[in-house]
Amino acid sequence: MSKYILPYEKAARIQTVVCGLLFSVFSFVYLYVFQRDILEAVHFSLAHGKTHFAPMASAVVITFILILLRWGVNSLLGLKGIVRSVAYFPSFLILGALTDISRDIYMDSYRGYWLWLLPLILLVFIGTAYFLRRIFRVQLNKEYSFMTLMNSNLIILLVWALMTVGIGNSDRNFHHELAVERCLRAKKYEDALKVGERSLEATRTLTALRAYALAHVGQMGDRLFAYPQYYKSEGLFFSGDSLHDLRYTNDSIYHYLGARPYENESKLPFLQHICDREIGKYTSLDYYLSALLLDKKLKDFAGAMCEFYEENTRIPRYYQEALVMYQSTHPEYTCLATDSTIVQRFDAYKTRQKDFASPVEEENRMRREFGDTYWWYYDYQK
Template sequence: MSDYTNALYKKTARIMIAVCGLLFSLFSFVYLYVFQRDVLEALHFSLAHGKTVFAPLASAIIITLILLLLRWGVNSLLGLKGKVRALAYLPSFLVLCALTDVGRGVYMSDYHTPWTWLLPLLVLLFVGLGYWLRGVFRVQLNQEGNVWGLVNSNLAILLGLCVLTVCVGDSNRTYHHELEAEYYLRTQEYDKVLEVGERSLEASRTLTVFRAVALSHLGQMGDKLFAYPQYYRSDGLFFDSDSLHTLRYTNDSIYYLLGARPYAGEDRMVFLRNICYKGSGKYTSLDYYLSALLLEKQLDRFMEAVPDFYLPEDTLPRYYREAAVLYHAERNDTLFPVADSLMIRRFKAYRELQQKGGSALEEQNRMRREFGDTYWWYYDYQK
């Protein structure tokens, strides 16, 4: 090989070191700060027991720098060269996998992850195997080969490790939405809670409860509750009793918001009704009770309760008015008690659109596009 070719190969090798370092740094920072920020925050909260504040930007930068140092240490030990130099990033990628492969049980006191023993085991195996192979292939590692082979091989290794990390790390969109909404709820940024997954028709029970809590704090439950998917009826106002299906919040936080807690075994609807009529709950309990009646499609009981808590001259929240219009329309009343001509006209348009032909599925989708944010759609089409 000529001196010119040797110089070009060595120069390309130095450039590749810098390029791989830059590409790894970009991937690590973006992956941690943009895609896995909520998972990283959850892991931090669990490890620190909530005693320290999580700084996502600083954490992503510091972790990336530490992983770069880890790569430097590994390569100093193994002396990887040529086409396999990028393999020195493997332990760093394994650390990224361990940090972002976090499940729902992260907040439980007995939480444990297989990465506790798997990460050091894999790193030791890699170092041991790499050290042994370095001695076996010492001659090949010291040989200078094709420049494009050097570039393509290292970039392929780096890309493969990136793909592996993304596949191992938690990529469940529903779980990420829950973590993000929970973070905003804990920091009392209630408007941002409502922005999480707002364009998606998917909504887990936990996310549905977070939205209800945020709306309650904002005093907008009667105006915005049915603007979001409601798949769980009144269960969507309370967390699941199984701790593996919830995050940091439990129903204790709901009871604190309501100002009362049920007796053991007390029916939820009875509990909500009692604290409203006895006045033992906070003002938030009224919206919870009326919303629970609407979610259970109990229009009769809803219309019985409204006069007990609202004066005739009061302006009802949007969905309470929609429910009142629907209630009287179901009974073929000629007079609508809601003095809202715009809403009455919209309800008539709703009924007219229902009369158009098509299959049940076509009708449901057509009505969702035009009236999916109304209580009428929920009452008629949500199972």
């Protein structure tokens, strides 16, 4: 004969199942969708890159373990009624701590403060909850309506969820860097170039990673200025500060170029040197020409194009735009022919510049209409 279930007991069970389901969904989505690259970085750091990362399996396993942790905590503390969901606090806190990492995650000396802070907070939580449970024992045993039970516990879950989101790393640029890096390691260069492609924000690390991806698909000259460029030629390389680099460093770029600079040699002379002596790989030329454009050295760029490009050779889009701009002030330059369509668009660009009364309006409107051109970069990018 089955045991008769009182209405309050049934409401409590429904509330327990609903809260468990909501936590499971939140944990899986948080780990698999929003913090996937953060979780992969933690895995790489702990395993030193020796094991394969499975994002879905990792999210499922972690969620399952945290559900078991909740049951363990509740068995210890005996929380029920309108505060039953308080037992999810350790699970939510671990989710936040697991995804609260910074750019020094790959350093051997990395020691996160959560290693000591997490156990301390959990001990304080268990001690405080146990103490308060004894004081408010009568209130815990009181029967509440179904809606009161649900609303109270859902509010508690919401607070814990907001806490987790607040603790975890939400730096969009860092997430973009990790996502691009993941695609590069998988040799999915086009996928890497789609990460944050509409954003006007770009760190130097992200800029260097994008240039690296463009070099692999052979389209630096066609797509470089479709992305924000805030660091001139230095943006083709990492800063050299290991706290800002991820698993790719300048050594990765030097290996790809097939040469290394001398000690204290600056990047532009290094690129010119390997192109002049032809000691690097063919991709070195794109790096060199792009560096000249980023530094707005049109005269040197025009000379390099004459030296390294032959007539009747396809000239990438941004190289043509730069040549058209140079030829507008140096009509004697006839080394290479440019596309008449690009010449017409440059004429439209110069005509449009005359239509604005204020510099601010001009810059903003020109960005909307010509922001993906080298001309906008040359005239407006500080």
